[in-house]
Amino acid sequence: MIPPPTERLVFRDWNAADLAAFQAICSDPVVMEFVGTGEPWSLIQTEQFITRAHEMSESLGYCQWPLTHKADSVVIGFCGFIPATNGAEIGWRLARAYWGQGLATEAARAVLKHGFETLAFQHITATVQSSNRASIRIMEKLNMNAESSFRRNGRDVLQFSIHNPQTPLGRNSK
Numbered sequence: 335m336i337p338p339p340t341e342r343l344v345f346r347d348w349n350a351a352d353l354a355a356f357q358a359i360c361s362d363p364v365v366m367e368f369v370g371t372g373e374p375w376s377l378i379q380t381e382q383f384i385t386r387a388h389e390m391s392e393s394l395g396y397c398q399w400p401l402t403h404k405a406d407s408v409v410i411g412f413c414g415f416i417p418a419t420n421g422a423e424i425g426w427r428l429a430r431a432y433w434g435q436g437l438a439t440e441a442a443r444a445v446l447k448h449g450f451e452t453l454a455f456q457h458i459t460a461t462v463q464s465s466n467r468a469s470i471r472i473m474e475k476l477n478m479n480a481e482s483s484f485r486r487n488g489r490d491v492l493q494f495s496i497h498n499p500q501t502p503l504g505r506n507s508k
């Protein structure tokens with residue numbers, strides 16, 4: 335099940351033709367600064383991501399869905415889920431040309447709603463490198479709470495989470 339479109343964005347499934355547009359995003363060192371080790375991805379890494387996401391969509395019914403802008407049909411990034419304990423982890427990435435317009439927040443709100451209302455996740459987490467102020471701001475705007483910190487790839491990482499407001503645990507949690 336794919337999240338419904340938002341005011342400006344459309345979610346869909348991945349296909350092989352997305353490779354060039356998505357590689358242009360993942361090979362941009364500025365986009366990748368706070369992803370993993372901060373290294374831009376090779377074409378093979380980008381292809382493996384698309385293959386895994388496509389397989390996840392087939393087997394689990396969700397993935398980190400590609401995003402297109404309603405104004406055209408080119409992939410401008412992704413927003414979606416990977417599996418996590420008691421639910422799923424939400425994540426996002428956008429081409430630099432589309433930053434600063436509220437698009438990631440718009441996508442993330444729609445995906446979070448879909449995760450709780452349609453996919454019925456009990457708990458949604460997000461991890462972010464502690465220097466990634468834009469992503470932390472999005473997590474705050476989603477009403478996610480910072481719950482722990484740890485080191486990964488030699489970097490400080492924060493974990494945020496939110497419970498499904500439709501479940502008893504969600505209703506009782508802050």
Ligand SMILES: CC(C)(COP(=O)(O)OP(=O)(O)OC[C@H]1O[C@@H](n2cnc3c(N)ncnc32)[C@H](O)[C@@H]1OP(=O)(O)O)[C@@H](O)C(=O)NCCC(=O)NCCS
Nearest residue numbers: 365426427428433434435436437438439462467468469471
């Ligand atoms: C993170 C990312 C998706 C944000 O995309 P975006 O569409 O520009 O984000 P939005 O416009 O929806 O808003 C982000 C919020 O962060 C704020 N913000 C943006 N850059 C910021 C910065 N450097 N420092 C502090 N706040 C910042 C914005 O002002 C906005 O908050 P506001 O609505 O209160 O003003 C984009 O920068 C990106 O793709 N980064 C690279 C990949 C990445 O880091 N992914 C996340 C890994 S956890």
